[in-house]
Amino acid sequence: MSIPLSPTGPSMKDYSCDTQCTWCDGCGDYGIWTALKRSLVESGLQPWQVLLCYDVGCHGNMSDKLQGYRFHGLHGRVLPFAAGAALANPNVPVIAVGGDGASFSEGVGHLVHAIRSNYPMVFILHNNANYGLTLGQASALTWQGQPMNTSPNGIPEHTLPSMDFVFSLEPTFVARGFSGNIAQLTKIFQAAMKHRGFAFVDVLQACPTYNKFATHDYLLERCYDANAEGHDPTDFKKARVLATDTGKRISTGIQDCGCVVLHEGFRLNRRFLWFIAILTISHI
Amino acid sequence: MNRISLKVVGAQGQGINSVGEICAKGLKRGGYCVFGYREYMSLIKGGHSSYQLDISPTEIRTTEEKIDILICFNHHGLEKNAHEVKDGGLILHETADWKFSPAEQKSIEKRKVTVLYLPTDEILAKLKAKPILGNVLITSVVWALLGQEKANLQDLVREQFGHKGEKVLAENFACIDAGFEYRAKQSAIKHLTLPKADKNWSKHLLITGSEAMGLGLIHAGCRFYAGYPMTPSSPLLTFIADLQNETGMVVKQAEDEITAAQMVSGAMMMGTRAITATSGGGFDLMSETLSLNGILENPTVFVLAQRPGPATGLPTWTAQGDLLLAVNTAHGEFTRCVLSVSDSQDCFDLMPTAFNLAEEYQISVIVLTEKQIAEALYTQTPFDQKKAKLSRGKLITDPKALKKLKPADRYDLSAKDGISPRWLPGSEAATFAAQGDEHDPSGTVDETGPNTKAQFDKRLRKMNALKKTLPEPTLHQVESGKWKVESNDEKLDLLLVGWGSTKGPVLDVLETLIAQDPRLKAAYLHFTYLWPLKTELFSKLHAKVKKTVLIEGNAQGQLGMLLAQECGVMIKEKILKYDGRPFFYNELLETIRNKIRETR
Numbered sequence: 038m039s040i041p042l043s044p045t046g047p048s049m050k051d052y053s054c055d056t057q058c059t060w061c062d063g064c065g066d067y068g069i070w071t072a073l074k075r076s077l078v079e080s081g082l083q084p085w086q087v088l089l090c091y092d093v094g095c096h097g098n099m100s101d102k103l104q105g106y107r108f109h110g111l112h113g114r115v116l117p118f119a120a121g122a123a124l125a126n127p128n129v130p131v132i133a134v135g136g137d138g139a140s141f142s143e144g145v146g147h148l149v150h151a152i153r154s155n156y157p158m159v160f161i162l163h164n165n166a167n168y169g170l171t172l173g174q175a176s177a178l179t180w181q182g183q184p185m186n187t188s189p190n191g192i193p194e195h196t197l198p199s200m201d202f203v204f205s206l207e208p209t210f211v212a213r214g215f216s217g218n219i220a221q222l223t224k225i226f227q228a229a230m231k232h233r234g235f236a237f238v239d240v241l242q243a244c245p246t247y248n249k250f251a252t253h254d255y256l257l258e259r260c261y262d263a264n265a266e267g268h269d270p271t272d273f274k275k276a277r278v279l280a281t282d283t284g285k286r287i288s289t290g291i292q293d294c295g296c297v298v299l300h301e302g303f304r305l306n307r308r309f310l311w312f313i314a315i316l317t318i319s320h321i
Numbered sequence: 322m323n324r325i326s327l328k329v330v331g332a333q334g335q336g337i338n339s340v341g342e343i344c345a346k347g348l349k350r351g352g353y354c355v356f357g358y359r360e361y362m363s364l365i366k367g368g369h370s371s372y373q374l375d376i377s378p379t380e381i382r383t384t385e386e387k388i389d390i391l392i393c394f395n396h397h398g399l400e401k402n403a404h405e406v407k408d409g410g411l412i413l414h415e416t417a418d419w420k421f422s423p424a425e426q427k428s429i430e431k432r433k434v435t436v437l438y439l440p441t442d443e444i445l446a447k448l449k450a451k452p453i454l455g456n457v458l459i460t461s462v463v464w465a466l467l468g469q470e471k472a473n474l475q476d477l478v479r480e481q482f483g484h485k486g487e488k489v490l491a492e493n494f495a496c497i498d499a500g501f502e503y504r505a506k507q508s509a510i511k512h513l514t515l516p517k518a519d520k521n522w523s524k525h526l527l528i529t530g531s532e533a534m535g536l537g538l539i540h541a542g543c544r545f546y547a548g549y550p551m552t553p554s555s556p557l558l559t560f561i562a563d564l565q566n567e568t569g570m571v572v573k574q575a576e577d578e579i580t581a582a583q584m585v586s587g588a589m590m591m592g593t594r595a596i597t598a599t600s601g602g603g604f605d606l607m608s609e610t611l612s613l614n615g616i617l618e619n620p621t622v623f624v625l626a627q628r629p630g631p632a633t634g635l636p637t638w639t640a641q642g643d644l645l646l647a648v649n650t651a652h653g654e655f656t657r658c659v660l661s662v663s664d665s666q667d668c669f670d671l672m673p674t675a676f677n678l679a680e681e682y683q684i685s686v687i688v689l690t691e692k693q694i695a696e697a698l699y700t701q702t703p704f705d706q707k708k709a710k711l712s713r714g715k716l717i718t719d720p721k722a723l724k725k726l727k728p729a730d731r732y733d734l735s736a737k738d739g740i741s742p743r744w745l746p747g748s749e750a751a752t753f754a755a756q757g758d759e760h761d762p763s764g765t766v767d768e769t770g771p772n773t774k775a776q777f778d779k780r781l782r783k784m785n786a787l788k789k790t791l792p793e794p795t796l797h798q799v800e801s802g803k804w805k806v807e808s809n810d811e812k813l814d815l816l817l818v819g820w821g822s823t824k825g826p827v828l829d830v831l832e833t834l835i836a837q838d839p840r841l842k843a844a845y846l847h848f849t850y851l852w853p854l855k856t857e858l859f860s861k862l863h864a865k866v867k868k869t870v871l872i873e874g875n876a877q878g879q880l881g882m883l884l885a886q887e888c889g890v891m892i893k894e895k896i897l898k899y900d901g902r903p904f905f906y907n908e909l910l911e912t913i914r915n916k917i918r919e920t921r
Contacts, residue, residue, distance in 0.1 A: 056765055088591075088746040093757070100754050101765040106746035107754035108590065109764075110583070111613050117580040121587025122746070124571060125545060125595065129747040150576040 046081040049074060052104045059098055063253060065165060065216030065242025070099055072219045073132075073161070076226035077105070082130065090119040092135035092144070095170045095244075096163040099134065113144030120156040130230055131158040138168040141177040141197055152206040155234040161226070162237070164199075165244035166251055173247030180250050200239065200280040204273075209234040212291045213280065215260040216242035217253060221289065228291050241287065256287070264290035323516040324377035326385045327463070330402050331394025334366035336456040340392070341372030342698075343460055347477050348376050349527050349700055351469060352518025356825075357698025358384040358903070363552070363636040369397050374698075375906075378519040382664065382699075382825030383906035389513065392463060408432045411513065413462060415441045415455070435510055444499050454496045461500025468512035471501055526701040530694035531556035533665035533701065534624070537672030538596055539568055540709055543622075545595035547573040547584040552636050553692035554598040554626040578603035582610035582623070589621050590755060592716070592745040594676050598624035601643050602632070608651045611685050615655030617755045618732070618741070618780065620679035620686075620714075622672075627691045629901050638901030639693035641821050641874035647687045648852045648883065654777070656682065656739075656784040658791075659852035661689035663824040665699035667849070673709035681714035682783050683743055689851070691874070693822040693903040715742050723750040728763035734775050739782030788853035796858065797828060798844040799835045804828070812865050814920050815843040817913070818892065819872040820851060820880055826904035827872060830913050841917065848880060856888035863890055868920045870894040870913075874903065 042048075052074045060066045077087060084104040091097040091108065092115035100109035106129075110118050119133035140148050140162055151160065167185060168174040175185040175192040178199055182191035203211060210232040214222040222240065229236035241260070243253035263279050264270065270291045279288040327344065329337045338359070345355045353376045361370035373384055387407045393399050393414040403425060406412055412434060419438065421429060429436065439462055441455045448454075457478060464474045478493045534557055538546075548558045562572045575581040581597040588595035599607065604625045614621045625647055629640040647659045658678050662668045671688060679686040717723055723744060731753035733741040741762075744750055754764030759776060761767035798805050817827050827845045835841050846859060863869050871881045871892040876899040881892045896912055898904055 054765075083749075084752045085749050086747065090587075098766070100756060100758075101760075104752050106752045107756075107764065108587075108617075109754060109757045111609055111757060114579060114583050114610070117575070117583035118587040118590075121545070121547065121584030121595065122591045123587075124573075124584070125588035125591035125593035126745075126747055129591065146576055147580060150580070 042079060043081060047078050047083045049078055051084055052077060054102050054104060056101045058102060060095060061246045063243060063245040064095070065240070065244065065253070066096055066099065066163065068216035068219050068222065069096070069161070069163060069240055069242060070102065072214075072222035073226060074103060075219070075223040076230065079223065080227055080230055086129065088119075088122055088129050088131045090115050090122070090131060090133040092133075092139045093170070094136035094139060094163065094168070095165075096134055096136050097170075113139040113142070114147065115139070116144060116147040116151045116160065119158055119160075120151060120154070123156055123158040127157060132161065132230070133158060134161045134163065136169070136176075137162060137164045137166060137178045137199070138174075138176040141199060145177075149206060152203065152208045152235055152237065155209055157233055157235070159226070159229045159232075159236045160238065161229075162239045163242055164239055165242045165248055167244055167247050169244050169247055183250055185247070198281065201277070203237055203239075204277040204280060208237050210236040210291075211239070211276065211280065212236070213239040213241065213287075213289045215256050215287075215289055216240055217257050218260065218289070221262060225291060241289075259283075259285070259287045260289050261286050262290050263288040323379060324375055324381055324385070325389040325513070325515065326373060326375045326387070327390040327392070328371055328373040328388045328402065328405070329392045329394070330369065330371040330398035332367050332397070333361055333364060333370050335394045336453070337370060337372045337394060340456050340460050340463075341374060343477055343481065344463060345374050345527055345698055347464065347469065347473055348374065349525060350473065350523045352520045352522050353378060353515070354380050354522050354525075354700045355527065355698065356381050356383060356700070358693075359696050361637050369401060371402070376515065378516045378522075381829055383829045384903065385907055386905045387907065390463065390466070392459060403429065403434075406432070406434050409434070411435045411437065411466065411510075413437045413439060413459070413466070415439050415459070437507065437510065439503065444503065445496075448492075448495050448499060450492055450496060454492060457493050457496040458500050461497040462504055465501045465504030466510070466513055467515060471497060522700055524703070526703055527698060528665050528701045529556065529696055529698055530662065530665050530668045530690060531696065532560050533668035533699070533704075534662070534672060534690065534695075535560040535564065536704065537669035539564070539570070540669065540704075540706060541594060541673040541676045542711060543570065543594040543596050543672070543676065545571045545573070545585065545588045545593055546597070547575045547581040547595065548597050549575050549578045549581050549599065549603055551578075551600045551603045553628055553639075553690075553695040554600050554603070554624060556695055557598050557624065557626070578606040579610065582607035582621075586610060586614055586617075586619055586621050589679075590617070590619050590746065596622045596624065598626060600626050600628050601630045601634075601646065604643070604646065605650070611657070612651035612653050612655070613757055614685045615651065615653060615657065615780065616757055616759070618683040618743075619755060620676075620683050622675045622679050622686045622688065624688045624690060626695050627689060629899065635901040637692065639691050639822070639874065639903050640899065640901065641691060641823070642876070642879070642899065644689065644820070644851060644875070644879040645882065647689055655780050656684050656787060657852065658682070658684055658686045658787060658850070659689065660686065660850050661821045661848070662694055663821055663847065663849070664694065665701045668694065669704045670709075671849070673711070677710070677712040678787070680716060681712055681740070682787050683714065683740060684783060684787070689821060691822050697822075715740055717742050717744045717750075718748070720749065723748050726750045728753045729761070731764060732760065732762040732776065732779070734762060734779050736779075737782070738786035739779045740786065741779070784853055788855065791850045791853065791855055793855045793858040794846050794848040794850075796844055796846050796862070797824075797831070799831065811842065813842045813844055813862065814867045815841075815917055816862050816866040816869045817843065817845045817872055818848075818859065818869060818880070818884075819845065820848040821874065822903055823872050823874065826906060826909045829906050830910045833910060834913065834917070843917070851880070851883070854883050854887045856884060856890075859884060860888050860890060863892075868894060868916065870896060870916050872896045872904070872909075874898050
């Protein structure tokens, strides 16, 4: 698709790279990749206008498969780097991408404080419930008892209730999507980019090679669009219930744009807008 | 050397710092060079801490071990510090009915030390003044004992407390009067004679190393500070935070040191000058980020404020033990620059330098400081605010030039010095990946052998280029009574070699030794730039000198190890101190005197 959506906007081709994809057949990363590309194009942002920050994991291999200014950092540390960049130049939208392995183990402290600080940025969680790139070890979001590489008898630890945890931190934007629903995911990413505080987007995705429990079919069967069913995104309490209750069906959609909390977020962001990227030698 | 010293001791929280600071300010205004030194423990209240001022009409940069006046806020000072008072010195204390042990009493009498009890509680009760005013009372007594003008002290107190209203000021002034009255009654005690003042000092700043560094980094155009509290880097964080409403700088107390390092790296990638400061433990946590910036070729500046380790070690004491850490930490091989401040002047001057080097070479610059420098109080010539130049290296901002860029220009291999063009996200240009994996010139992951080697070589070529431009160490020599910082070919008897806070004590000691013996051919070689290490001047001087002595505040002689590694010269004679204390003036004087004796 080389036709731009608007006469001045970018086309899908502008975001394309020549690099070959190295994800497994059926990997959820393809869906997220496509949705992210579409959302950037539909937002009218040229590649030079955005900064995409990648953690280390299978998703991080996207760092040379999508144009834009990119950063590919250390495992678990993408959030503070992206936050520093977002504060340094508020005119450049910053999208950070990380996996569930890094974000809920090595980098969990950063996630806590990024939500608490309400940095003006988007965070896309590639949630495949395991460490794919290091060949299928259990993450904090792997189901308890599930045999994985390095835990053939199943992991004894309790599965971290990630959404309950995120909601406990009073986030100003939470959304959940599914890598199989690219159209909805595209809309979610666009809404996240419009949010002026920290936008947390949980993307449930298949890992056909290592995740034998929450497969593409499993997710496809259970995911439903809560917004389409009339969920009011400003209802924080309801959003938390919907997000955490995944027993029978899994809610997706924009679950909370915050009302009271968002207010707080604006105050903080305005303070950070003092920040200017233009450098001068200053004297005092 | 014409100097006297005054030491205030007591528990933390009793106000010894405020007494120390007010005396320092007053004496500086009176025309003295003041050098302040604090010792305290890692606790908030209690313990035993001290604030020492060394005073001279000529420049001094050190603390003496022996003191002329000891001011004790509680009996611990009388127990622990009385032996430090010089012959003919004075102890002023507030402990009623105090009796020294018979042995101590005998020693005090023998040394002709005057012991003066100030009945603070009694005087304050008479004035109906709050206990906090005891600080002003005791300062006033000291002021009177030093033969200083009452009006000068009143001015200082007015400046400090004037904003609290006339009533508070009147209470303070009443305490000053009471202090002078008390002094007048002690007619048997003579004024302590201060050396003749030199009015030039009154125009100087009184500033800690941390404050000077804070001003330096503001001067350097730094707009973002992220840090996690850790002594002795915290005073810098506090200073910068206190100024943020004036500077508009964003100051972020991060959740840990990894965050702080990552945040400033992100900000620097966006082109905003940003900095973080920490101590050894926090710097350990930043190591991986340092390595990341190595492969990203992302300019960054880290301040490493040293204290004795390992682990928590001595959190509030000083050391020069992290030189090799700064030079070697972080995995992989890449170019970095390590430099060290030595005093308040360096703290200011080297901040723009650090940022310029970081941006010119697209590397991380580690600026070493020490608790001794961070918290020492210096009498400082007002800073030249026009001297610093801004240099951003191969940063491209011109719209036309930006348009011509290709992704593969970012890590282009062709430059001889290894430095490729850099441009900022948000610039209308071709985009690239700042890639933590080994990458081709555009930042696309490339694990092929030839590419890996080529990118390694590119990143390491920057080290050669950097080494060529960095200055040689500075040779400090006295010539006809004045310091000269040029090398000459004259044969030396003694060459002292050091870095960091060692400079102050060595210069003070050399001044004394040369004043006593003008024929003495001794010089001090000071290393500001520690990595990559320039060794040419050192090797040349070492080949001709009778004796070279390494002076360092660590246990292994880490600069000596680096010199041996880089130029094969092993310095055999070492003066090493690693007890958490800085080099004291008279202690080092004796040690160096002995070294000179050995050369003759």
